[in-house]
Amino acid sequence: MFNYTFQWKQAMARLPQMLDGAVVTMQVAILSMVLGILLAIILTMFRLSGIRILSAVAKTWVEIARNTPALFQIYMAHFGLGSFGLHLSPFLSILIGITFNNAGYLTENFRGALKAIPDTQTRAARSLGMGAAGAFRHVVLPQMLRISFLPMTNQMVWAILMTSLGVTVGMNTDLYGVTQDLNALTFRTFELFALAAVIFYAITKIVTLGARLIAARLFRY
């Protein structure tokens, strides 16, 4: 019944290729986080703007990002836009899909963080002659990012793991895509994917530990 000979050597021989894939995975994850944070800040300002159409845009974005599968979001970036004649590379599609997802979740996190910052902070900043934008940028935003740092770390981990969905839109240069291709070549399915899982695990561990170090350095107050 259990008739399988493990051949770890074969898998290990592919490790360098898989690590190259891991680099691409990190590129996608980091880029999608940076863009996601920037977009989430913009969407948060939309929400705060009091301009109905802008806050509707932000609200819709958050609703879709949080209540539909990430796979759907990535599909829409690739095949959805594709049906309108806009053909994006797998790399761009996955990047857009994950960025969309990140921005939605982060906007919601930012909303929670904002609730924790008293209005009097803005009032104090305004009373010093700062404009609404200046008060947001120098007083509210830094505190908001600090409060949402932990959720941001979670989202980063989630972004790394979501890159594996890229395989569905033909991505084959990231860790999961590379593993998939190697599997087709060697049929060492269990060994290869187990190795990929270990690499994913190691990356996310390093990211969370790194985030903790950054937090300790950045937030001394």
Add this chain to the structure above:
Amino acid sequence: MIEIEHVRKSFGQLEVLKGIDLTVSKGEVVTIIGGSGSGKSTLLTCINGLEPIDSGRILIDGTEVHAKSTDLNKLRRKVGIVFQQWNAFPHLTVLENVTLAPRKVLGMARAEAEEIAVRQLTHVGLGDKLKTYPGRLSGGQQQRMAIARALAMSPEYMLFDEVTSALDPQLVGEVLDTLKMLAQEGMTMILVTHEMAFARDVSDRVAFFHQGVMAEIGPPQQIFGDPQHPETRKFLSSTRQ
């Protein structure tokens, strides 16, 4: 000069200011006393435009605060305010708290802003706390930092809204001393306070507010020694216990 003319202000159904008239000249220290809900604090936040008013007008050196054409951000550089809750910016050090507005609002270089900030912080007795985060300061220290922060903008007028009310009793003195020092230096100030001895001590004039009306105003000796309005007498006797 701050000119307040027939100012009315409501929050929903509740009229908190029922036609206030008050003129404060340069160098004058005016204290506003009165029970809670008498409109004292609201008046202060109206003076620097943090709150809109319903009617009347407030002029600061001839500029109408609530006129549409008035650049409030610019006007507020002239009028500093310190609140009951000091509102320290927790993510910035004491020094950064004080340099933020001079740098970002007045466009000062860091070195120049720091020089001013160090001077102001030393002035209020926090010269040794520059690199500390506000979370590590006592309430009284944070409140003095908030005063230094407002002063770093070199305002011509200062508004103090019950700045000692949220402090532990043993910390009140250090903040009052700071205010007294400012008054002696000739700063134009309007203070809302519950510290009667202090009001008697520093004020040129004391105004008594009752239910949105300025019931009485006069020199401290008169207000505390010979109050004319029955409500003033009632209020003062209740605070003296």
